[in-house]
Amino acid sequence: MTVTHDEKVVREFSKQAAAFADPGVNAAFTRHLDRLVRFMEPELDLEDVTLEVAAGTALVSRAVARRVRHVTALDLTPAMLAQGKRDADAEGVTNVTFTRGDAADLPYLDRSFTLVVTRFSLHQVADPAAVVREMTRVGRPGAALIIADLVRPAGLDGDPDRIERLRDPSHGTLRTEEEIAGLVAAAGAEVKRTDRFDHVRPLEAWLALAQTPDEAAAQIRKELTAELDGGPATGMRPVLQDGELHFTHTNFFLQAIVG
Numbered sequence: 030m031t032v033t034h035d036e037k038v039v040r041e042f043s044k045q046a047a048a049f050a051d052p053g054v055n056a057a058f059t060r061h062l063d064r065l066v067r068f069m070e071p072e073l074d075l076e077d078v079t080l081e082v083a084a085g086t087a088l089v090s091r092a093v094a095r096r097v098r099h100v101t102a103l104d105l106t107p108a109m110l111a112q113g114k115r116d117a118d119a120e121g122v123t124n125v126t127f128t129r130g131d132a133a134d135l136p137y138l139d140r141s142f143t144l145v146v147t148r149f150s151l152h153q154v155a156d157p158a159a160v161v162r163e164m165t166r167v168g169r170p171g172a173a174l175i176i177a178d179l180v181r182p183a184g185l186d187g188d189p190d191r192i193e194r195l196r197d198p199s200h201g202t203l204r205t206e207e208e209i210a211g212l213v214a215a216a217g218a219e220v221k222r223t224d225r226f227d228h229v230r231p232l233e234a235w236l237a238l239a240q241t242p243d244e245a246a247a248q249i250r251k252e253l254t255a256e257l258d259g260g261p262a263t264g265m266r267p268v269l270q271d272g273e274l275h276f277t278h279t280n281f282f283l284q285a286i287v288g
């Protein structure tokens with residue numbers, strides 16, 4: 030039986046949901062949250078009616094909830110939404126509503142939101158162009174669109190998507206900054222600001238978060254170690270820090286205005 034991409038997403042993120050609330054392995058999702066909130070700062074308004082697309086456990090929604098009127102956190106995976114709702118309740122956050130839905134087919138009328146955000150989703154979804162079109166469609170004219178994602182740096186050697194899929198079969202494709210900006214422009218929004226930075230991450234926490242099967246995890250360790258020893262480039266840019274295997278992700282933030 031063929032498993033669709035969205036079925037893979039729900040299967041993988043149902044396994045990962047609890048880990049998103051576990052400080053032992055979720056650092057990649059919390060460490061640069063402040064930087065994203067600072068990037069969003071000029072766009073935040075207490076009157077904002079906000080949508081977070083592919084929100085997962087709504088870490089971003091919860092980080093901005095007190096700065097806006099309301100946030101709808103939409104995701105495909107019920108277990109991620111349920112974990113996020115428990116976390117929001119525990120934090121006393123009352124203006125985030127959790128909704129199951131498809132980012133590529135948003136269940137909202139045109140021009141419904143004044144701020145639309147998504148993080149770590151375009152590399153995950155089957156059709157990133159459709160997601161960006163939908164985010165733009167549901168934004169009011171003048172609404173801010175915020176996209177934060179992992180990107181493939183220009184000139185990178187190797188095939189990082191292959192390693193990412195070994196770790197998590199629901200991984201889609203890393204895009205370049207230019208490709209993401211192109212999707213935004215094609216959807217009719219105007220890019221205003223961007224930010225980019227590298228994040229060196231411990232390999233073991235990354236594998237633990239996804240509960241990568243032992244065999245695949247061993248293969249990833251082997252390929253990254255071989256690259257450090259002068260072998261072929263994996264595209265993961267491995268480094269040793271304090272004797273521990275790490276790798277490098279490039280984060281990209283983009284702010285645009287819906288036309």
Ligand SMILES: C[S@@+](CC[C@H](N)C(=O)[O-])C[C@H]1O[C@@H](n2cnc3c(N)ncnc32)[C@H](O)[C@@H]1O
Nearest residue numbers: 038042083084085104105106109131132148149
């Ligand atoms: C890497 S997680 C990121 C979660 C959250 N955005 C964050 O940054 O903490 C990717 C999320 O995208 C969701 N997702 C993937 N495809 C989706 C789709 N077509 N519609 C809605 N959510 C989707 C998954 O269920 C998962 O929660």
